[in-house]
Amino acid sequence: MGLYEILEIESSASSADIKKAYRKLALRYHPDKATEEERHIAETKFKEISHAYEILSDEARREEYDFYGTTDGIHGQSHMYGEPDGNPFENFYGGGGQQYDPRDFYNFFNDMNGANGHRQSAGAKARTEDAEIEVDVTLEDLFKGKIIRTTSTRNIICTLCKGKGAKKNAVPKKCNTCDGEGIVRKIRRVGPGLVTQEYVDCSACEGIGKFYRTKDRCKKCEGKRVIEETKILEFEIVKGSHSGEKIVLSKESDEYPGKETGDVKLTFTTKDHPVFTRKGDDLYAKYKIPLVEALCGFSRVLVKHLDGRGIKVSTPPGKVIRPGDYIKITGEGMPVKNGSSGWFGGSSSKRGDLYIEMEIEFPTDNWYLERNDILKMKNLLPSAIKSKSDMSRQTVDNDSLPEANIEVFTDFTIAKQDALPDYKEDSPTPAPEEEHHNGYNGYNGYSGFDGSAQPECTQQ
Structure with a gap:
């Protein structure tokens, strides 16, 4: 039944005729006027009348309905009930006289909707929403379950x-x-x-x-x-x-x-932890010690683990901890989860590792109480560089300087790594056979300020 039939008017009806017909039928089928037994039928009829008037009272939507049998997103009644009125593509492709039959295009778009035909699409079993x-x-929840x-x-x-x-x-x-x-x-x-x-x-x-x-x-x-x-x-x-x-x-x-x-799905997100950072199945933490403990060794609880245990580390005397070193404790990371759960799944006994990054706090300037303290420290600590190549590179032959031309600098500052200038590498890379020198890169066996390794110069 088409929209015009529902309102009991002709397709050539004017806007005034549509409005008049709607008022007449709305009063006749209003659910409040129906008996208890007929109310459901009245409600259904009232919905049909309201739906038809909603489309036909709008000129643009009425024009689209007259052309397509519906408007985009609105149910056109001639195509809502019963069987289709025919192939909607026949008006655009001219019927069977074309190289491709219009029904080929019709079936093509139905297959895009995941159906081999309109009846199969309609009969597909629905599913309630998930x-x-x-x-x-917390990270403790993921550690302990x-x-x-x-x-x-x-x-x-x-x-x-x-x-x-x-x-x-x-x-x-x-x-x-x-x-x-x-x-x-x-x-x-x-x-x-x-x-x-x-x-x-x-x-x-x-x-x-x-x-x-x-x-x-x-x-x-x-x-x-x-x-x-x-x-x-x-x-x-x-x-x-x-x-x-x-x-x-x-x-x-x-x-x-x-x-x-449908299903119920729970997604969990881990909150940031004040001590540990998780990377895969490993845990990372940071701990700062004074220079004296980095040189002489220490024995102390570094972190409280996720299960409440204290992790105590003792380093032997003479074991030097350097800036950037990590203390690795095998098997003290996160439990390794298996791919399945149940009797034969869940978490295995295998665990990742714990990495504690050691930060060294150096003493402040003028740390000594007496000048004799400096002499004592020099006597205790090694004063010679072990690497012969480094010694050779850093030793300057005074005889090679013209007239012993040495300039002494006492006015300088200490630059931190994160405070270095940001150099943009926009100049072309020199060809391999060319020599390239500047004031900072190219030292024999040393890396540049950007941390990249530099080739060692061949000894002559």
């Missing part, structure tokens, strides 16, 4: 009527909107001169294809076919799990007759 939950967890419990309220199929929505012996009436099919066809424009179709649940009968009188409805669900259920859901976070992982409880979302039940 429920998504997001929670924040955690059970998250949450209260869930969902719809389940009515236990009294088993999803029928009515009493046991109630006789249903066929829905006139979808002709008892429970679905309606929607024609949607996908481009200039191109349309496609898709099927949706009938809004009048909520996809059932039939309805019951008010007095025949189920007393427990009041005809809704579902009731609410509250239960406790448990999500197990296995030891060694990673931030951003998802736990899925199958078929724990809302139920509805004729539809597959």
Whole structure:
């Protein structure tokens, strides 16, 4: 039934005629004027009238309906109920006289929707929406494992009527909107001169294809076919799990007759930890010690682990800790998670490693109390450089200087690594056979300020 037929007017009717017809039919089929038994039919008819008036009262949408049988995103009634009115591409491709039959294009777009035909698309079993939950967890939770419990309220199929929505012996009436099919066809424009179709649940009968009188409805669900259920859901976070992982409880979302039940999915994200940083299955931390302990050794608790244990490290006397060194403790990282859970899955006994980056705090300037302290320190610490090549490179022959031309600098500053200038490497790289020298790079066996290794000069 087309929109003009619903309003009981001709397709040539004026805007005033459409408005007049709508008012007349709206008063006739208003649900408030219907009896209890006929109210459902009146509601369905009233929806049809309102829908038809909504489209035909708008000039642009009416023009599109007259051309396509619908407007983009609005159900055109001539294409909503029953069988299709024919191939919508025939008007644009001229029928069977073309090299390709118009039905080829028609079937092509239906296949894009995942169906071999419109009936198969309409008959595909629907699924209720999945429920998504997001929670924040701590690094301790991922280290030790955690059970998250949450209260869930969902719809389940009515236990009294088993999803029928009515009493046991109630006789249903066929829905006139979808002709008892429970679905309606929607024609949607996908481009200039191109349309496609898709099927949706009938809004009048909520996809059932039939309805019951008010007095025949189920007393427990009041005809809704579902009731609410509250239960406790448990999500197990296995030891060694990673931030951003998802736990899925199958078929724990809302139920509805004729539809597959969706899942409940919980996604957990790890909050930043004040001490540890996780990289893969390894843990990283930082610890600062004074220079004297870096030279003479120490024995102390460096960190409190994620399970509450204190991690104590003792270095032997004479073991020198240098800036940037890491103390690696094997097997004290995160538990290594297996790919599955259950009797033969979950977390294994294997664990990653713990890396503690040692930062050395040097004494402040003028740290000595007496000048004799400097002499004592010089006598205690090695004063010679062990590398002969470094000694050779750094030793300057005074005889090679013209007239012993030596300039003494006492006014200087200490530059930190992160305070060095940012050099843009926009000059072309010299050819291999060319020699390239500047004031900083190219020292024999030393790296440049950017940290890249430089080739050693050949000794002559």
